[in-house]
Amino acid sequence: MTKIQSRHGFQSCSDCPIKYRAVCSKCDADELGLLENIKYYRSFDAGQPILFSGDPLQFVASVVSGVATMTQTLPDGRIQMVGLLLPSDFIGRPGREIVSYDVTATSDVTLCCFRRHPFEQLIATTPHIGQRLLEMSLDELDVAREWMMLLGRKTAREKITSLLALIARRNAALVQHPLSDGMSFELPISRETMANYLGLTIETVSRQMTALKREGLITMAGNRGVAVPDLAALMLETGDDADGTALL
Amino acid sequence: MTKIQSRHGFQSCSDCPIKYRAVCSKCDADELGLLENIKYYRSFDAGQPILFSGDPLQFVASVVSGVATMTQTLPDGRIQMVGLLLPSDFIGRPGREIVSYDVTATSDVTLCCFRRHPFEQLIATTPHIGQRLLEMSLDELDVAREWMMLLGRKTAREKITSLLALIARRNAALVQHPLSDGMSFELPISRETMANYLGLTIETVSRQMTALKREGLITMAGNRGVAVPDLAALMLETGDDADGTALL
DNA sequence: CGAAGGTTTGAGGTCATTCAATTACAGTGG
């Protein structure tokens, strides 16, 4: 009797690709067992909504794979991204009845969901979950604050180069390669999503990308492929310190 | 033998003005006792720095009274405020060796400080502190995200009116009065601080304040006194939904 | 191959900034 391979390609917590970083990463075997009782996987196609602001919050979740965005919308339709959700990131807020933000899948996404009420009780009873969630929340706060600096004070060009540097850095970490000149990566998000991240319009994003191309700071392969011949030169344009410690 | 009244006007946790909201608010008597062992009060005059970005983080603290700001600075001197610290707010990050932001007293400030290492151990051993800190961090994240929307997408006028609405709301909560037409309050921060909060220049802040005055949306008594004849009219200018749920 | 969506490019306008000068304010000492 063979096991049926699930859509996301793994079965249990022990195989989970995000087990070292997710909200459950500090849990021992017993605690993981409790979590398994209340968890289930859900998948979303690229472009699909995951949560709507204002709806009741039924579950919290970890992003297992894919990219999702948290956005807020003003009554007249202006959109600002307030969170970029990557594998191991946490969705939802324990103790909150109502969803506060729109969450949308930007690529195909797999979530590890926990029903909210049981999860809240686990937080109260098993310290490791709450501790990890605290760590993650404090990290997110730091990210949010860097982002506020970007939104409030940086120029369009600095915003774009900061984002490129962020993606390059994250990509390097993911592939376990150090940052290096000539490195290349795929943009995980569209121009529109970039614009909503940076507090710019699509057109301004496009123009700045073109300018960076023209000046040789980046080269592009299609709309999503980016190569960086001289990393230090790109970092210089972010407005941050040379070492680029700033954005994460 | 009479007790010497301390500078901040109270002696112990039982008298503490922020005991219902601070990081210690969930602690029982035993836990408070442990905290008392590692705590001490410090006061700062208006304008004084409290923490410098890059310095070792020796203590964490609760704001007992006064107003402080958390700011980040780019190498060329641009400043963005990333946190407004009011009574009961928490300063510092457990688990972090180095201070990440400049913290400055905007008014005279009194802090209830805890040495960092013992405090971190308390988090590990007494669940109530960690739980409360998690709640507070999640609240701060929501605030930071509202703020990101403001910085990324709102116009100068919307930024100013949003800030006024925020202060009005917070003031009403403090004085235990409901929001009402004709209410008045003191701005706790200068024009420059407002500008750093909103991602604007001083001049733009000033111009927008003047415009609101001219249009009768606010009236001013000196540079800091604000009265709002028609609250709904002001809220309409924030860009948020009519009920103004948005900014906290 | 054609359609649809995403992206780029262009021209023109607007809002916030910059730089500079003036005015109000608060604290100090006479």
Place this chain on the structure above:
DNA sequence: CCACTGTAATTGAATGACCTCAAACCTTCG
């Protein structure tokens, strides 16, 4: 109490960065 001084705030004119609106151009996928 009032002039004095330094800081904070306002006002003005001009510039410039980013936006808006519109059209053309790629790509990707059926």
